[in-house]
Amino acid sequence: MAFVPTMGALHEGHISLIVEAKGPNTLVIASIFVNPTQFNNPSDLEHYPRMEEKDIALLEKAGCDIAFLPSISEMYPEAHKGHWDYGLLSSSLEGKFRPGHFDGVLTIVKRLFEAVSPDRAFFGEKDFQQLAHIKRLAKEEFPSIEVIGCPTVRESDGLAMSSRNLRLSAEERKIAAIISAILFDMKEKRADFTPSELESYGRSQFELASGIELEYLEIVDQKTFAPVADWADSVEPIILVAAYVGSVRLIDNLML
Numbered sequence: 244m245a246f247v248p249t250m251g252a253l254h255e256g257h258i259s260l261i262v263e264a265k266g267p268n269t270l271v272i273a274s275i276f277v278n279p280t281q282f283n284n285p286s287d288l289e290h291y292p293r294m295e296e297k298d299i300a301l302l303e304k305a306g307c308d309i310a311f312l313p314s315i316s317e318m319y320p321e322a323h324k325g326h327w328d329y330g331l332l333s334s335s336l337e338g339k340f341r342p343g344h345f346d347g348v349l350t351i352v353k354r355l356f357e358a359v360s361p362d363r364a365f366f367g368e369k370d371f372q373q374l375a376h377i378k379r380l381a382k383e384e385f386p387s388i389e390v391i392g393c394p395t396v397r398e399s400d401g402l403a404m405s406s407r408n409l410r411l412s413a414e415e416r417k418i419a420a421i422i423s424a425i426l427f428d429m430k431e432k433r434a435d436f437t438p439s440e441l442e443s444y445g446r447s448q449f450e451l452a453s454g455i456e457l458e459y460l461e462i463v464d465q466k467t468f469a470p471v472a473d474w475a476d477s478v479e480p481i482i483l484v485a486a487y488v489g490s491v492r493l494i495d496n497l498m499l
């Protein structure tokens with residue numbers, strides 16, 4: 244059985260996971276659960292888009308067999324949140340700027356894995372650091388579950404699809420496309436720069452853009468999450484970025 248956990252407000256990125264999960268003779272189960280323990284900002288949780296009926300129709304159309312919509316009391320009989328420390332993976336980037344976020348993610352993924360007991364589970368590379376955490380969780384605590392990462396699905400202007408994009412005004416939505424444009428530009432210029440020069444170049448492009456506030460932009464190794472000082476240090480570098488457009492926090496990444 245294949246499992247696709249989501250927080251709903253489904254878009255083509257989520258649907259790509261369902262399509263990837265759906266093989267011959269494979270039962271696909273998708274969950275929709277807005278997980279309170281992974282939100283470190285109460286306003287973000289309050290404004291998180293919810294549209295269950297539309298989501299269920301989309302899942303059905305995509306060939307999903309079972310939609311699992313647990314209640315808060317079902318997932319959290321007691322308000323316990325676990326704690327995991329995977330070193331740099333947990334303390335850097337999203338771990339640094341959203342304290343407790345990955346503990347919330349792993350708490351719910353653990354409960355969902357226990358409830359659903361899938362053979363394979365599908366997650367997006369859009370949330371690259373989350374995917375790395377879940378791979379580690381599975382390796383250590385659910386060795387029978389295979390965690391599969393799927394490529395980021397983008398809008399035609401390059402913006403990574405995200406449920407949070409629904410909260411952008413028309414003007415903010417246009418501005419948000421700058422995030423991926425900077426990432427693609429950086430990738431093109433990789434050969435011209437050292438990693439730290441390329442980071443500085445990317446950050447300066449964010450400074451030039453109006454309406455976007457950069458939270459972080461770093462080039463790290465995909466496996467260790469260690470900063471890449473020299474291209475020779477890493478065969479798999481990745482740029483990871485978080486930025487605010489208005490009050491909406493968006494993340495994106497690009498493998499170099």
Ligand code: AMP
Nearest residue numbers: 249250251256366367369370395396404
């Ligand atoms: P969410 O509902 O945002 O928690 O996302 C549920 C799953 O969909 C996670 O594994 C995400 O990484 C994945 N996902 C979200 N956006 C995208 C995207 N644009 N492309 C591919 N996967 C995505």
